[in-house]
Amino acid sequence: MTALPTSHGRGAxxxxxxxxxxxxxxxxTVPALxxxxxxxxxxxxxxxxxxxxxxDGIGDIRFSGFDSWRAVLTDPGLPHALWVTFLIMxxxxxxxxxxxxxLGVFLAGAQRYRAxxxxxxxxxxxxxxxxIAITYKALLDPNFGLGAGLKIGLLTQDWLGRPVLAVSxxxxxxxxxxxxxxxxxxxGGVRQIxxxxxxAAELDGAGRIRKFFSITxxxxxxxxxxxxxxxxxxxxxxxxxxxxxxxxGPGDATRxxxxxxxxxxxxANLMGPASAIALILVFVGLALSLLLRRLGGGKSDTSQLExx
Amino acid sequence: MESRNxxxxxxxxxxxxxxxxxxxxACGSSGPTRPGGASGGGTKATxxxxxxxxxxxIRTAAMERFNxxxxxxxxxxxxxxxxxxxxxxxxxxxxxxAPTIIWGWGGGGLxxxxxxxxxxxxxxxxxxxxxxxxxxxxxxxxxxxxDGKIYAMPCETVQPIVLYYxxxxxxxxGAQPPxxxxxxxxxxxxxxxxxxxxxxxxxxxxxxxMMWLEFLFDRIGGSEVFQAVFxxxxxxxxxxxxxxxxxxxxxxxxxxxxxxxxSSITADSNADQALLYTGKAAMMLHGGWTYGSMSTDxxxxxxxxxxxxxxxxxxxxGKGDPSDTVGNPGQYMSISSKAxxxxxxxxxxxxxxxxxxxxxxxxxxxxxxxxxxxxxSAFGSSKDAEWLKFVYGIASNAKTFAQSWDQALSPTAAxxxxxxxxxxxxxxxxxxxxxSNMNAVIGK
Numbered sequence: 234m235t236a237l238p239t240s241h242g243r244g245a246x247x248x249x250x251x252x253x254x255x256x257x258x259x260x261x262t263v264p265a266l267x268x269x270x271x272x273x274x275x276x277x278x279x280x281x282x283x284x285x286x287x288x289d290g291i292g293d294i295r296f297s298g299f300d301s302w303r304a305v306l307t308d309p310g311l312p313h314a315l316w317v318t319f320l321i322m323x324x325x326x327x328x329x330x331x332x333x334x335x336l337g338v339f340l341a342g343a344q345r346y347r348a349x350x351x352x353x354x355x356x357x358x359x360x361x362x363x364x365i366a367i368t369y370k371a372l373l374d375p376n377f378g379l380g381a382g383l384k385i386g387l388l389t390q391d392w393l394g395r396p397v398l399a400v401s402x403x404x405x406x407x408x409x410x411x412x413x414x415x416x417x418x419x420x421g422g423v424r425q426i427x428x429x430x431x432x433a434a435e436l437d438g439a440g441r442i443r444k445f446f447s448i449t450x451x452x453x454x455x456x457x458x459x460x461x462x463x464x465x466x467x468x469x470x471x472x473x474x475x476x477x478x479x480x481x482g483p484g485d486a487t488r489x490x491x492x493x494x495x496x497x498x499x500x501a502n503l504m505g506p507a508s509a510i511a512l513i514l515v516f517v518g519l520a521l522s523l524l525l526r527r528l529g530g531g532k533s534d535t536s537q538l539e540x541x
Numbered sequence: 542m543e544s545r546n547x548x549x550x551x552x553x554x555x556x557x558x559x560x561x562x563x564x565x566x567a568c569g570s571s572g573p574t575r576p577g578g579a580s581g582g583g584t585k586a587t588x589x590x591x592x593x594x595x596x597x598x599i600r601t602a603a604m605e606r607f608n609x610x611x612x613x614x615x616x617x618x619x620x621x622x623x624x625x626x627x628x629x630x631x632x633x634x635x636x637x638x639a640p641t642i643i644w645g646w647g648g649g650g651l652x653x654x655x656x657x658x659x660x661x662x663x664x665x666x667x668x669x670x671x672x673x674x675x676x677x678x679x680x681x682x683x684x685x686x687x688d689g690k691i692y693a694m695p696c697e698t699v700q701p702i703v704l705y706y707x708x709x710x711x712x713x714x715g716a717q718p719p720x721x722x723x724x725x726x727x728x729x730x731x732x733x734x735x736x737x738x739x740x741x742x743x744x745x746x747x748x749x750x751m752m753w754l755e756f757l758f759d760r761i762g763g764s765e766v767f768q769a770v771f772x773x774x775x776x777x778x779x780x781x782x783x784x785x786x787x788x789x790x791x792x793x794x795x796x797x798x799x800x801x802x803x804s805s806i807t808a809d810s811n812a813d814q815a816l817l818y819t820g821k822a823a824m825m826l827h828g829g830w831t832y833g834s835m836s837t838d839x840x841x842x843x844x845x846x847x848x849x850x851x852x853x854x855x856x857x858x859g860k861g862d863p864s865d866t867v868g869n870p871g872q873y874m875s876i877s878s879k880a881x882x883x884x885x886x887x888x889x890x891x892x893x894x895x896x897x898x899x900x901x902x903x904x905x906x907x908x909x910x911x912x913x914x915x916x917x918s919a920f921g922s923s924k925d926a927e928w929l930k931f932v933y934g935i936a937s938n939a940k941t942f943a944q945s946w947d948q949a950l951s952p953t954a955a956x957x958x959x960x961x962x963x964x965x966x967x968x969x970x971x972x973x974x975x976x977s978n979m980n981a982v983i984g985k
Contacts, residue, residue, distance in 0.1 A: 289953075291635045292657030375802030376821060377812060393745070393805030396967075482745055483804040484967040485960065499628060501956035502653065 277515065284508035291502070301505030311510075313485060314493040317400070321489060322468040324404040325411075329464055330457065332412050337419025338449060351420065358413045366477035369406050393479050396486035403475055403487050407468070415460045422456030423449060462525045469518050490514055585617045586880070586887035587640035589630065592620035596697075599903045607894050614887040616642070634659050639877040641884040642891065647684030647693055647873040648948040649955060654875065655687045661876040664690045666889060673893050680942035681871035681912045684949070693873035694892040698909040699936040700829040701868040702752050702945075706849040710737055710823040718849060719824075722760070722789065722856040729798045732823050738800035741822035743813035745805055747959040748947050750966045752826050752867070755946055756853040757786035760861040764941040771949055773984035778976040782860070787965065787972030789856070794966060804967060811838065818842040826853065828868060829932055832925070833908045850928070852935055866935050867943040871912045905929060910936060954982045 287297040305311055340351040357365070372379045373392040380388030393399050430448050439447065472491040475481065481488035481496070488496075490510060498507030590600045597620055608615045619640070621629055626644075633639050634654060643660065645651060654660045667674045673694075674682070681695035706718055714735055719725045725739075732739040743749045758766050762782025769777035793799075800822050806812050814831050816822040818839035825831075832850075836843035855863040874895075876888045896913050904911040908925045910932045920929045936942065947955040961978050964970045970978070 289653060289657070290631055291653055291659065370807075371810075373805070374812065375805065376800065376816060391802035391805060394802045399805075479805075480745060480807075482747075482963055484964040484969050496956060500952065502631075502952040 280508045280511050283504055284506075284512055286505050288504040289502040290499075290504055297505065301503075301509045304503075305506045305509040305513075308506075310485065310488075310493065311513075314488055314490045317485075317487060318469065318489045318491075320400065321404060321407070321471070321487075322465055324400070325407050325468050326461060326464050328404060328408045329412055329415055330461065332408070333415035333460065334419050334450075334453065334457075336412065336416040338423050338445070340416060340420045341423035351416075354413045354416060356413070357410050360410070362410065362473040363477050365406060365410055366474045369402070370478055373402065394483050396483060399479050399483060399487050403478065406474060406478065407471065410474070411464070411467070415464070418460050418463075419453065419456055422453050426452045458525055458528060462522055465521050465525065466518050469514060469521070490517075584881065584883040584887070585615050586642060586884040586891070588616050588618045588642040588644070588888075588891075589626070589633075589640045590618060590620055590644045591623055591626055593623060595907045599900060599907070602903065603895070603897070603900050604891075606897070606899065607891050610894075611887070611890065614883070614890065616887060616891060634877070637879055639879060641877055641880040642888050643875045643877055645693070645873050645875065646869065646948045647695075647871070648944050649951045650948065651685070651693055651873065651875065652687045653951060655692050659878055660692050661878050661885065662690050662692060663694065663876070667691055670893060673895075676914055677896070678870070678912045678914065678936060678942075680936070680939065683942070684870055684944045685873055693875040694895060695871040695912055696874055696895045697872040697911065698904050699869070699871060699912050699932065699942075700909075701866040701932060701935045701939070701942070702755070702826060702828050702853075703850050703866075703932075703935070704824060704826050704853050705817060705831070705835075706824045706851070707817055707820060707822075708847050708849045710820060711849070713737075718851060719854050721854050722757075722859075724854065725798075726793065726796065728823075729793070729796050733797055737820070738816065738822040739797075739824060740799050741813045741816035741825040742799045742803040743806045743808035743810075744799070744803040744963075744966055746808040747963050748945070749808050749813065749827070750962050751946055751959065752828075753790060754786060754962065755867040755943065756826070757790060757856065758783060759865050759867065759941070759943065760853065760856040760863070761786045761789075761859040763860040763862070764865055764943055767943065767946065767949075770979075770983060775983065776980050777983055778979040783976060784972050787975055791965065791968060791972065794968060804963070814838070818848075829909075832928055836908070836925075844924075850931060862940040864935075864938050865941045865943070866939045867945060869948070870936075870942045870944060912936075951985060953985050957982045 283294070284301050285296060285298060286294050287300060288294040336354065340347050340354070370393070371377075375381065375389060375391050375394070378388075380386070380390070390398060392402050426449065430452070431444055434444050434448055470491050471489060472495065475487055475489060475492055476495070479487045481492045491514065494507050494510040494514065497503045497510065588604060591597065601618065601620075604616050604618050630639070630643060630645070634643070634657070639659065643654070651660070677695055678699065681699070682691065685691050685693040685695050704719075710732070711718060714731050714737075716728060716731055717724075719728055729739045755767070762780060762785075766777075766780050766782050769780065800806070800816055806816075808827075811831075811834055813825060813827070814835050815838070817825045818835055832843070832848075835848060839848075842848055852863070852866060855861070874888075874892065876885055880888070896911055901911045901913055901916055902919055905916065905919045905923055908923075908928060910916060910929055914937075917930060917933045920926045920933070923929055943949070947959060950958060958979060961970065961975050965972070965975050
């Protein structure tokens with residue numbers, strides 16, 4: 234109180250710092266914004282422009298109106314690629330979500346061995362997709378793979394040579410790789426559920442299963458939406474693993490949209506149609522993530538958690 | 542809470558901003574300079590080539606010999622991995638950053654460079670330097686020629702596709718190598734009955750399947766069937782010989798002619814060759830380059846004389862010449878039209894030095910046949926003399942040495958072709974669907 238003049242003197246520069254800090258904060262977003270515009274927005278506009286041209290990647294770029302779009306939209310390959318993309322998306326969601334929730338709930342326990350297990354489960358996430366694909370390809374080889382080596386008939390299938398099996402293998406490997414990641418998300422979600430809810434339920438005589446379905450699952454709603462968005466949007470752009478594992482084969486059984494785009498653009502030198510597919514991918518991805526946000530009631534920022 | 546968020550964001554922006562700034566600075570200083578432009582001691586021509594050994598050593602040695610002999614006009618080489626190179630060279634040419642000497646496979650890829658005006662016309666140079674042209678296999682110039690003009694210097698080796706077989710397995714079932722398509726179909730049940738796959742095939746690579754069609758089309762209808770496709774004639778794929786070949790192909794697949802699971806085997810991993818030398822498959826149709834890898838990977842399979850090889854047998858009643866073959870008639874070097882006149886002169890000088898006696902010896906040393914007439918005189922001392930003579934015989938006696946289809950066609954048509962071939966081998970489309978799908982991209 235005695236130091237009123239000084240406190241005033243101190244206060245003024247403080248306000249000044251705060252103002253400068255806000256100003257500098259806005260300014261600090263500029264590099265990130267530049268980065269995003271330079272490597273995100275500008276290429277996207279470029280792709281939009283390219284989709285109205287004919288270009289083989291080498292010669293001159295010629296404007297050709299809606300030719301590329303017409304070629305892509307009338308190609309029977311497009312509905313097929315969309316179907317395969319959505320099939321793999323739906324199957325990997327169906328496999329990953331229940332498995333990740335169960336693992337996440339299990340790992341959320343405080344026991345020591347569970348902490349150890351969660352470290353072990355995390356390992357697949359540390360490997361690169363290409364390395365995983367090469368390894369699985371070697372293991373699944375019908376003549377030199379695991380089945381042939383151990384002489385187990387059941388494992389000696391033409392895993393990547395039959396359409397149904399190839400899709401299943403892709404879903405399996407994708408799930409194997411990403412279940413650890415989603416388990417981690419659920420583990421965090423479960424740990425945030427207040428203990429008091431379980432205690433109240435126990436007083437009412439609820440068993441383990443009842444508690445899981447009545448407390449854990451409803452409380453994980455927003456975690457599920459986050460995780461599902463990642464699964465869905467992630468599987469849209471799935472490329473490296475499929476490219477190495479099956480190259481879209483057998484025939485075109487695992488040719489997802491992203492792979493179709495690559496093949497058209499960089500193998501068939503059709504940059505126009507490839508750009509059109511890239512835009513379709515962008516639209517589908519945006520639409521899906523919007524849809525998932527809507528499913529969450531549009532206010533996934535709010536929480537049901539106590540005290541939050 | 543808020544301040545923690547902002548500080549993290551600040552850190553992120555900085556961490557993203559820095560590399561961006563660095564990238565922009567790098568673009569500013571090095572972007573526009575043409576690689577190999579006048580730098581330091583005099584003009585240098587640039588040359589990009591593949592890094593696979595043992596071929597890389599031979600390419601580098603040839604370049605170094607040239608540099609030693611021409612201190613005033615040197616070549617700077619850069620090596621790339623095979624698949625990386627294919628994308629890299631396309632992008633570089635598209636961006637006007639091509640090396641002076643563009644190494645490639647000729648055919649459809651070369652044609653797309655020519656159409657974009659990116660490579661030099663060498664016709665008149667070959668006219669003035671007839672000696673350079675006359676010492677090479679005439680068949681090697683087909684894939685270097687676009688619309689009657691020569692745009693590339695053929696170099697390196699000839700790689701026909703041949704039918705390999707495992708002699709031990711033929712002894713085991715008491716059979717002779719096939720002399721006709723009928724023999725092939727007869728051999729299939731005999732091998733299958735013994736639990737041996739008749740043919741190995743790396744079907745996931747797709748071009749491996751294509752080699753079968755290349756030979757069947759030729760043996761049944763003659764080289765003109767595919768030539769019509771190449772020339773862009775309307776509905777050329779609907780030729781009755783083509784339908785017959787595609788039907789025969791599917792009949793062999795349905796009879797279990799290929800190893801179980803062939804469509805999940807890739808040629809890149811050499812698993813298809815392993816099937817042949819480990820005795821799981823009796824025969825394999827493959828490129829001449831696999832001889833070298835089978836002799837290194839296959840233990841005593843090649844050195845012990847178990848590997849047999851022959852040209853693809855005729856098809857009964859077919860019109861094709863049984864001496865015809867397909868494959869890579871050579872490798873090719875073109876000159877970028879964006880290079881400076883001095884660089885172009887150096888490149889031409891280098892072309893004149895291609896396949897010197899030392900280089901020929903080096904290629905023979907690794908079991909390959911250089912595209913030089915009379916290269917067979919260097920075979921005598923080689924441990925692979927018999928194989929080399931066989932390849933030289935095929936290459937020099939072939940009435941037609943067709944280029945691989947995927948190399949001959951434009952990249953656009955080649956991709957559709959490989960896609961449809963994969964489906965044909967999956968039996969998911971009929972020969973008629975194949976021909977109508979392929980007719981749609983003729984001339985594209």
